[in-house]
Amino acid sequence: CYVPAEEWVHRLHSHLDTRAHVSHPLVIVAPPGGGKSALVSNYCAEFRKLLPQGLWVQYYVGCTNESANYQRVCCSVMQAIKERWGFDEEVPKRCKPHEWQRELLVWLGMASTRGRMVLFLDGVDQVDDAHDHALDLNWLPRSFPAEVRTVITCSPGAALDTMLERGWPCLELGEMDLEFRAEVAERFVQTRKYKPINPVLKNDILELPLCSNPNVLLQLLDEVCILEKTGRNKEESSYLMYLQAQDMTSFYDYVLWKWEQFFDGIHPNFVRRVTCLVWACRWGISEQEILNILCDVPRIGLLHFFDTTKFCWHWHNGMVNVAHLSLRMAIEYRYLPTKLEKIGVHRQLGGYFRTHPLGRRRLDEEAWHWLQGEAWFELLSTLNNFAYFPRLYDLKDGTYHCDLRRYYLAVNAHFDAANGLLQGIKRFEDTGPEPAVFFSIAQILADFFADMGRPTESTAMYRKMLGQPDDLLNSSFSMRLRIANLRVSMSRVLHAQWDAGARNFALLNEARDCLERARSAFEELVLIAEDARDSALQDQDLPDAEKRIATRVYEELAMEHSNVLGLSGRLCVAQGDYEAGEEYLRQGLGAVWGGLP
Numbered sequence: 001c002y003v004p005a006e007e008w009v010h011r012l013h014s015h016l017d018t019r020a021h022v023s024h025p026l027v028i029v030a031p032p033g034g035g036k037s038a039l040v041s042n043y044c045a046e047f048r049k050l051l052p053q054g055l056w057v058q059y060y061v062g063c064t065n066e067s068a069n070y071q072r073v074c075c076s077v078m079q080a081i082k083e084r085w086g087f088d089e090e091v092p093k094r095c096k097p098h099e100w101q102r103e104l105l106v107w108l109g110m111a112s113t114r115g116r117m118v119l120f121l122d123g124v125d126q127v128d129d130a131h132d133h134a135l136d137l138n139w140l141p142r143s144f145p146a147e148v149r150t151v152i153t154c155s156p157g158a159a160l161d162t163m164l165e166r167g168w169p170c171l172e173l174g175e176m177d178l179e180f181r182a183e184v185a186e187r188f189v190q191t192r193k194y195k196p197i198n199p200v201l202k203n204d205i206l207e208l209p210l211c212s213n214p215n216v217l218l219q220l221l222d223e224v225c226i227l228e229k230t231g232r233n234k235e236e237s238s239y240l241m242y243l244q245a246q247d248m249t250s251f252y253d254y255v256l257w258k259w260e261q262f263f264d265g266i267h268p269n270f271v272r273r274v275t276c277l278v279w280a281c282r283w284g285i286s287e288q289e290i291l292n293i294l295c296d297v298p299r300i301g302l303l304h305f306f307d308t309t310k311f312c313w314h315w316h317n318g319m320v321n322v323a324h325l326s327l328r329m330a331i332e333y334r335y336l337p338t339k340l341e342k343i344g345v346h347r348q349l350g351g352y353f354r355t356h357p358l359g360r361r362r363l364d365e366e367a368w369h370w371l372q373g374e375a376w377f378e379l380l381s382t383l384n385n386f387a388y389f390p391r392l393y394d395l396k397d398g399t400y401h402c403d404l405r406r407y408y409l410a411v412n413a414h415f416d417a418a419n420g421l422l423q424g425i426k427r428f429e430d431t432g433p434e435p436a437v438f439f440s441i442a443q444i445l446a447d448f449f450a451d452m453g454r455p456t457e458s459t460a461m462y463r464k465m466l467g468q469p470d471d472l473l474n475s476s477f478s479m480r481l482r483i484a485n486l487r488v489s490m491s492r493v494l495h496a497q498w499d500a501g502a503r504n505f506a507l508l509n510e511a512r513d514c515l516e517r518a519r520s521a522f523e524e525l526v527l528i529a530e531d532a533r534d535s536a537l538q539d540q541d542l543p544d545a546e547k548r549i550a551t552r553v554y555e556e557l558a559m560e561h562s563n564v565l566g567l568s569g570r571l572c573v574a575q576g577d578y579e580a581g582e583e584y585l586r587q588g589l590g591a592v593w594g595g596l597p
Helices: 006-016 036-050 070-085 097-112 158-165 178-192 199-206 214-229 233-242 248-263 270-280 287-293 299-308 325-335 339-354 360-372 376-383 398-412 417-430 435-451 455-466 477-499 505-538 544-575 578-595
Strands: 026-029 055-060 117-122 148-154 170-172 313-316 319-322
Touching: 006 026, 006 036, 006 148, 006 170, 026 036, 026 158, 036 055, 036 117, 036 148, 055 070, 070 097, 070 117, 070 398, 097 117, 097 148, 148 158, 178 199, 178 214, 199 214, 214 248, 248 270, 248 299, 248 325, 270 287, 270 299, 270 319, 270 325, 270 339, 287 299, 287 339, 319 325, 339 360, 339 376, 360 376, 360 398, 376 398, 376 417, 398 417, 398 435, 417 435, 417 455, 435 455, 435 477, 455 477, 477 505, 477 544, 505 544, 544 578
Parallel strands: 026 148, 026 170, 055 117, 117 148
Antiparallel strands: 313 319
């Protein structure tokens, strides 16, 4: 039922024309419900063929609660680039707020070296401004590579003001005139296979001032057609009589009231209970999850509700989300007007997702609901669960890693989060895990403490691991390599404390001792790897794949050995031992050239 204006399509065609050198985005401006998302989605579906070899990326901010996180926006775009062109570089995961703009520009530049890219960012005005002043758009590059054509949509507000200050051109979607409304209404009724609407009633709808907004027009048409379809057409006149909404939120508030008149008669508080769960969930919620939480709600009633009101919901992978920002605001205004009520819904969902088995769904939802529900003790108890913590630290998923840092900082504002994590690792150790498992998790925690500016706790964890019996530390080649890397990491933390102003030479001495032991271990490991490589190359019966693996292991170890020598040289210079520093740096260069083909 979508009817785009020709001038809008021509403007987008002109912006995407590869013959022109364009380094700025095109900003599409319209009020909420004004057709921005519809224009973007339909344009991509219809005109993707214009650049069939290019990468088309669409990101819809606000389609779920968490989609409004600007870090998710950046990571999603960079991940799409990585997957499309197979870059070896990992998507950044530990960026500080001011670093996201630079990293995003670097990845867009990488994409521009491989081919054309079209990037659509829909609803940028909906990014969550609670963290890092995201609406200032400091995470968004000021200019883009010419091979990357960017289209941004937003409603009037702070984000648009920022983009206007940057001088980016705008395409403003004007209000629909009567002729355009009539065309949209006719196509909508035909597409949905509804019966024709009474012409008098239809004209009354089209002439309503609020129906210049496409979202309101389609919602109202849908409601009237459903009344006709369900045999409740006597309500049509009262529906229009009471339709005196002055804005989108009040319009949807009336829609919610109409739902209550019908569905709450079947089950008490049905609409409030269901819509609040959909409103609160981070990535949406499934029908089964709603039924599990609202045990007294019949399945047939829930299915009938979503089928009757389907125009208001967005379904993806079995999860339902609110389709329109104005409806989300109306649910909050009508059912959750106070902070305590919002907190109550989030805590209810946090408790529900805690009962789930540990998987992606629980990782996505549980800790986030404790954060939104300001349940700090519950959030801390989730983080110091060391079956849960390592998965949030997952370096392969930068968004999870960003979540973990956000949760830690939120808890730390109320409790000593580092102490809570140390208590958690102590409880985990008391369960008697396998040494390799404990080492992996303890190293993750030590690295995390270092990332979060807690060097004392980080070095304490490193010392705890390095204080294990020698027969355990030297039990295998992989364990010796892990211990050598631990010593390098510990030396970095100690050196960073010195650089931060802790002028204690004991720190540098301990760091140097760690590097000496790591260097000695790497020298032995490189010799072992070299012998293994030579044996593999001489074995004519060994598959070529295994020979390549042996060669790669040797080359990587030689590079790590050279890095340790370089760190040792820098540390000696910091101590004032310039002669030893020069010698280590010279050996490091020799290791590089000697270890690589």
